[in-house]
Amino acid sequence: MSIKYGLLALLEREPMYGYQLRSEFERSTGATWPLNIGQVYTTLSRLHRDGLVEETGESDEQGKVVYRLTDPGRTDLARWFTTPVTQDDRPRDELAIKVALAVTTPGVDARAVVQAQRTATVRHLQELTRLKAGAAEEDIAWLLVLDSMIFRAESEVRWLDHSETRLARMPRPPVRPAAAAAETTTQEVPR
Amino acid sequence: MTEFAIELRDVTRVHGSGETEVSALAGVSIGVRPGQLVAVMGPSGSGKSTLLQLAGGLDMPTGGSVHVEGVSLGEQNRAGLAALRRRSVGYVFQDLNLIPALTAAENVALPRELDGVKVKRAREEALTALREVGVADLADRFPDEMSGGQQQRVAIARALVGPRRVLLADEPTGALDSYTGEAVLKVIRARCDAGAAGLLVTHEARHAAWADQIVFLSDGKIVDETGVAPAADSLLEGAS
Numbered sequence: 001m002s003i004k005y006g007l008l009a010l011l012e013r014e015p016m017y018g019y020q021l022r023s024e025f026e027r028s029t030g031a032t033w034p035l036n037i038g039q040v041y042t043t044l045s046r047l048h049r050d051g052l053v054e055e056t057g058e059s060d061e062q063g064k065v066v067y068r069l070t071d072p073g074r075t076d077l078a079r080w081f082t083t084p085v086t087q088d089d090r091p092r093d094e095l096a097i098k099v100a101l102a103v104t105t106p107g108v109d110a111r112a113v114v115q116a117q118r119t120a121t122v123r124h125l126q127e128l129t130r131l132k133a134g135a136a137e138e139d140i141a142w143l144l145v146l147d148s149m150i151f152r153a154e155s156e157v158r159w160l161d162h163s164e165t166r167l168a169r170m171p172r173p174p175v176r177p178a179a180a181a182a183e184t185t186t187q188e189v190p191r
Numbered sequence: 192m193t194e195f196a197i198e199l200r201d202v203t204r205v206h207g208s209g210e211t212e213v214s215a216l217a218g219v220s221i222g223v224r225p226g227q228l229v230a231v232m233g234p235s236g237s238g239k240s241t242l243l244q245l246a247g248g249l250d251m252p253t254g255g256s257v258h259v260e261g262v263s264l265g266e267q268n269r270a271g272l273a274a275l276r277r278r279s280v281g282y283v284f285q286d287l288n289l290i291p292a293l294t295a296a297e298n299v300a301l302p303r304e305l306d307g308v309k310v311k312r313a314r315e316e317a318l319t320a321l322r323e324v325g326v327a328d329l330a331d332r333f334p335d336e337m338s339g340g341q342q343q344r345v346a347i348a349r350a351l352v353g354p355r356r357v358l359l360a361d362e363p364t365g366a367l368d369s370y371t372g373e374a375v376l377k378v379i380r381a382r383c384d385a386g387a388a389g390l391l392v393t394h395e396a397r398h399a400a401w402a403d404q405i406v407f408l409s410d411g412k413i414v415d416e417t418g419v420a421p422a423a424d425s426l427l428e429g430a431s
Contacts, residue, residue: 115414118407119415122232122396122399126402128400133377133380133401150397150400153396154395154397154400157396165234
């Protein structure tokens, strides 16, 4: 998640100082991505250096510096909103790699790996759904973020369901003699 | 702990015999208490729908037993079973839920009238049930004058009209878009929170996630379950 654009978007609403930016950021995203104040100030000083924000010259009663968006900052922010997020700067999918390796590593029960992950993901999905059930209808920003996490978890479950069926139709993989005696769920996963 | 409103004990359902024997369910145990929603997930042919039919007494197990509100379905004669189904159990399916020639209120009142309740009283109960699912204003509309989501709400009202406290739902969001489907799930969740026992069959994890417990069925067996989720409070504490 880009803190840079998060801060620019908040400053588009009104000028703010560091602590205010942090709390507004967390409020807008439902505390999904907690920020520490150090990250906020580091990012602000970089934005200031690049001319995307400027100091208003005012400060609040505690002497904190208030920042506002500059025109280049506004242009940059508009470009961010209109540019789709690309897939390639997301981290590698550890789960897909784990399942792929489970199929090809002797002595590992890939179906057990898939089922254990599905239980964990569905539990996560239940937690997200409970948060959603408890959220206020007018808290749209938070609901959108929750929905996004819910759909992502659901897509993982669908992929796991699909993988389970694919694995069920696959001829049994060669099992290492040492592990052959152990039944599915009791097998140990080699590190 | 309260008693189970729906309980399947080591239930087996085998179709055919000998060479052609097919096992739809092989030793499945599930219990749903009042106030709980349990979801059953699984691929096509996993035995989900068989399980729901057994829970509602529409089919009989070849092994094990099914209990609804403490009554063993296997020990009932045909008339007793029919009365129990009508009195205790409500169904919501993917579609074909409502009778097109009847208004929403008439649809909801019908099972009560069949139970011998006076027309006026049945209508009052129907209006209460419609209010509980948030569609009191649709009482005098016909099914074709309602959206899919509204029809499903009316079907849920009918499932839980009068004293009925057991809700069996088979892909109740199947034909609905995801936003409307979610609204239907919320209604089911709310009715369970108000004391009904719900058993939901779905292949959508997003909808199953409204349940307290999720059971995965594969080849007629439970391959996994999430266990009963902790109370919402503790989750919120964990998230803050």
